[in-house]
Amino acid sequence: FMSRNGQNVVVLANDAHGGIINVSTNYGASWTTTVKPNGISGPYESSSICATEDVSKIWTKEYNSYNDNSKIIESIDGGATWTDSNDLDGGIDVVRIDPYDNNNLIAYRYNSISAFKVSNDSGATWQRLAIPSAITRLRIATIDRGAIFVYGEITSTDYRFYTSTDGGLTWAENELPVNISRFAFKPKRVDGSPLYFVQSNTLHE
Numbered sequence: 001f002m003s004r005n006g007q008n009v010v011v012l013a014n015d016a017h018g019g020i021i022n023v024s025t026n027y028g029a030s031w032t033t034t035v036k037p038n039g040i041s042g043p044y045e046s047s048s049i050c051a052t053e054d055v056s057k058i059w060t061k062e063y064n065s066y067n068d069n070s071k072i073i074e075s076i077d078g079g080a081t082w083t084d085s086n087d088l089d090g091g092i093d094v095v096r097i098d099p100y101d102n103n104n105l106i107a108y109r110y111n112s113i114s115a116f117k118v119s120n121d122s123g124a125t126w127q128r129l130a131i132p133s134a135i136t137r138l139r140i141a142t143i144d145r146g147a148i149f150v151y152g153e154i155t156s157t158d159y160r161f162y163t164s165t166d167g168g169l170t171w172a173e174n175e176l177p178v179n180i181s182r183f184a185f186k187p188k189r190v191d192g193s194p195l196y197f198v199q200s201n202t203l204h205e
Contacts, residue, residue: 001051001058004099008055012048021079023055034079037062048072050095052102057123059085059095072107074123087126090115095123098143106143113138118148118168129168134160 001010009024021034037060048061058075062084072088072095075081088095091109098104103122106129109115113135117126131138135152139159142149148164150171162171 001049001055003053003055008051008053010049010051010055010058012060021049021058021060023058023079025055032079034058034075035081037073037075037082048094050097050105052097052122053099059123061093085123088117092117094141096142098146100145104143104146106141106148108138108141111137111139113152116141120167131168132160132162132171132173135162 002008007025007027009028011022013020013022020036022031023034024031048059050059051057056076056078058079059072062071062073070089070091070093072085072092073082074085075083085095088107091112092107092115093110095105095107103120105119105123107115107117107119107126113131116129116131116138118129119126129148131141131150131152134154135150136155137153139151139153141151146165146167148168149161150164151159151161153159161174163174164171
């Protein structure tokens with residue numbers, strides 16, 4: 001995780017006993033190792049790290065070999081202590097936060113449609129959200145400036161991308177140039193935040 005200005009960074013490294021979470025608040029000049037939470041493992045959770053812009057709150061996945069038992073754990077004191085995140089169990093393994101409004105978060109289970117939730121109070125409470133019914137496997141999702149973006153599998157050869165600007169009440173399908181494997185936001189300028197797609201090692205904007 002990296003804050004929008006690049007000053008605050010949270011990374012999950014790996015040691016002989018699993019994952020360790022390091023935090024920098026000075027552009028990577030120095031690092032602090034947080035209290036090691038139980039049940040995380042670097043190779044599996046590196047994509048699950050999520051934090052507020054000031055890195056006071058951090059979320060990550062507690063790994064379990066049985067995906068239905070995986071859950072999200074959180075720290076509300078910059079990694080000093082860890083607890084089970086409220087209502088984020090049952091296989092949920094990814095949390096994403098709106099970089100422009102940290103009150104808004106989404107949480108979901110990769111490669112499944114069994115669990116997708118949204119929070120509008122910085123993770124204090126969560127509500128289940130219905131994703132577009134055509135999706136049979138959710139690949140990836142994100143939230144940016146209040147808009148929710150989901151990308152998922154319809155069939156083994158048909159992938160689609162949807163956007164909701166009303167908190168998930170309605171969804172609009174967006175055309176993509178190719179079937180993609182990942183997507184992410186990377187703000188480029190003050191008046192625009194392009195969406196970047198990666199497909200077969202090719203970057204699409």
